[in-house]
Amino acid sequence: xxxxxxxxxxxxxxxxxxxxxxxxxxxxxxxxxxxxxxxxxxxxxxxxxxxxxxxxxxxxxxxxxxxxxxxxxxxxxxxxxxxxxxxxxxxxxxxxxxxxxxxxxxxxxxxxxxxxxxxxxxxxxxxxxxxxxxxxxxxxxxxxxxxxxxxxxxxxxxxxxxxxxxxxxxxxxxxxxxxxxxxxxxxxxxxxxxxxxxxxxxxxxxxxxxxxxxxxxxxxxxxxxxxxxxxxxxxxxxxxxxxxxxxxxxxxxxxxxx
Amino acid sequence: xxxxxxxxxxxxxxxxxxxxxxxxxxxxxxxxxxxxxxxxxxxxxxxxxxxxxxxxxxxxxxxxxxxxxxxxxxxxxxxxxxxxxxxxxxxxxxxxxxxxxxxxxxxxxxxxxxxxxxxxxxxxxxxxxxxxxxxxxxxxxxxxxxxxxxxxxxxxxxxxxxxxxxxxxxxxxxxxxxxxxxxxxxxxxxxxxxxxxxxxxxxxxxxxxxxxxxxxxxxxxxxxxxxxxxxxxxxxxxxxxxxxxxxxxxxxxxxxxxxxxxxxxxxxxxxxxxxxxxxxxxxxxxxxxxxxxxxxxxxxxxxxxxxxxxxxxxxxxxxxxxxxxxxxxxxxxxxxxxxxxxxxx
Numbered sequence: 001x002x003x004x005x006x007x008x009x010x011x012x013x014x015x016x017x018x019x020x021x022x023x024x025x026x027x028x029x030x031x032x033x034x035x036x037x038x039x040x041x042x043x044x045x046x047x048x049x050x051x052x053x054x055x056x057x058x059x060x061x062x063x064x065x066x067x068x069x070x071x072x073x074x075x076x077x078x079x080x081x082x083x084x085x086x087x088x089x090x091x092x093x094x095x096x097x098x099x100x101x102x103x104x105x106x107x108x109x110x111x112x113x114x115x116x117x118x119x120x121x122x123x124x125x126x127x128x129x130x131x132x133x134x135x136x137x138x139x140x141x142x143x144x145x146x147x148x149x150x151x152x153x154x155x156x157x158x159x160x161x162x163x164x165x166x167x168x169x170x171x172x173x174x175x176x177x178x179x180x181x182x183x184x185x186x187x188x189x190x191x192x193x194x195x196x197x198x199x200x201x202x203x204x205x206x207x208x209x210x211x212x213x214x215x216x217x218x219x220x221x222x223x224x225x226x227x228x229x230x231x232x233x234x235x236x237x238x239x240x241x242x243x244x245x246x247x248x249x250x251x252x253x254x255x256x257x258x
Numbered sequence: 259x260x261x262x263x264x265x266x267x268x269x270x271x272x273x274x275x276x277x278x279x280x281x282x283x284x285x286x287x288x289x290x291x292x293x294x295x296x297x298x299x300x301x302x303x304x305x306x307x308x309x310x311x312x313x314x315x316x317x318x319x320x321x322x323x324x325x326x327x328x329x330x331x332x333x334x335x336x337x338x339x340x341x342x343x344x345x346x347x348x349x350x351x352x353x354x355x356x357x358x359x360x361x362x363x364x365x366x367x368x369x370x371x372x373x374x375x376x377x378x379x380x381x382x383x384x385x386x387x388x389x390x391x392x393x394x395x396x397x398x399x400x401x402x403x404x405x406x407x408x409x410x411x412x413x414x415x416x417x418x419x420x421x422x423x424x425x426x427x428x429x430x431x432x433x434x435x436x437x438x439x440x441x442x443x444x445x446x447x448x449x450x451x452x453x454x455x456x457x458x459x460x461x462x463x464x465x466x467x468x469x470x471x472x473x474x475x476x477x478x479x480x481x482x483x484x485x486x487x488x489x490x491x492x493x494x495x496x497x498x499x500x501x502x503x504x505x506x507x508x509x510x511x512x513x514x515x516x517x518x519x520x521x522x523x524x525x526x527x528x529x530x531x532x533x534x535x536x537x538x539x540x541x542x543x544x545x546x547x548x549x550x551x552x553x554x555x556x557x558x559x560x561x562x563x564x565x566x567x568x569x570x571x572x573x574x575x576x577x578x579x580x581x582x583x584x585x586x587x588x589x590x591x592x593x594x595x596x597x598x599x600x601x602x603x
Contacts, residue, residue: 057489057493059489059492059493079492079495079496079497080495082493086493087493088490088493090489092487094485094486094487095487096485096541098535098541099540099541099542104486107482107483107486107490107494110479110494110495110496111494115476115479116478116479117478117479163494
């Protein structure tokens, strides 16, 4: 899973279909997101990060252009195939109550289950492994409503791991977390990339954290630009990112100055 | 944990048996247990009157309450899951109102011709069932059609509530133009009763429900995925739109049939799933579906028994009992659970 361009975005237009015409959120997107790496999607509010992720997860159809997932057009994947290829972790709180953390992680096995959705011993082994990888063994039997936001986010990440997909998309996984939990979550994701060779693509507003932990950055501003921090500072992308908002980038310190 | 769930199921089963037997034994006429057993096993129990009471009144009522309670409870569970809303229930989506509208049309409009339908007896009963099913199915078809076209569940829920209002408004207009006799027939139907299903129809009703209820088990996996919300459910391989349609139709069919035979029975569909979630402390539908069926059946039997108690005989509508008994119980369960989880932290 380390070949270049696990996800290739070609001249993509994203947005919403409306009865009268479409509302285009972003257009002319081109990018190649490498496999086996942690890539952070950066962009200001309203630029279309969530829409892009939703399009890549096939929750909504693209308005134009194409997405290639491992060389195959995304539109050609069936719902079942996709559920074994892409796992997602969303921002929204699910509002689930009265299920244990382990049961939630168990939902990740769903694409592999038979009609009745009964987990086999093998499935439970995968679930326990996912729980262990994320380090939430102690939470397994806790009801999900008693968990903190950070803990719940880890449960959902474990769910995505139990899904055993080569690709995981996360929509602002650190949004509602306190600072230590943010760092912990990002480190966890980076470790998962290293240990499992998965391709992880996530959107975030935690710029500093992304600069420090991501293998690659994907900057969304009038198009997409993917690269390492160094290459993006060299070509001026990082400098231009916030230039209109009075925030400058210092390439030497690899940090934004307020 | 697992073990105690098994035990709770057994307790519910036992409650059904006890309340079922009580339904057969207790009533205005005292019939000894021995005679009841004899009658049920084909004898005449020593009295033709007793035989008639058991076979023509108490047994049909017991069976009706049993399957109607189970059906309403499961239907409520499906609604609450698909709309991700604890207040959803069979009556909320306007499906009960649709049934009422159907009945109102038949009962009240037929009176315009100068002949009260309520005088037609048996034919009238059958006409009521058909009208109720037609009305409920029509509303359900409308809701299902809308469900494929609107995105949010809340929108759909509000549309359902609005359809209910429209149906009720039309009923109001119909009432205004109707004969008094017909209005009272409609009002009595609207009170809900497990006793109004007569002999031959009981067999049909119970047979239909016995076929439909097990089918809801097929939805277990779908329902569990729906708990996670559309995004996660989709990502885990669920065709959300289709699933929503299937669950709404399943739930609607159950309500339509029960309402057709028993009138709009309030509260059971809304309360029983909450009761089960509280008692079994899980949202897993593998547990909740059978639990709701058992609990709904038991509760319906108990309510029917109370409605039939000496003194109330034929006076107290089931709807009053379901609400009077059930509402405090549910509030107690919810309150207790809330307190527990507050301290759990």
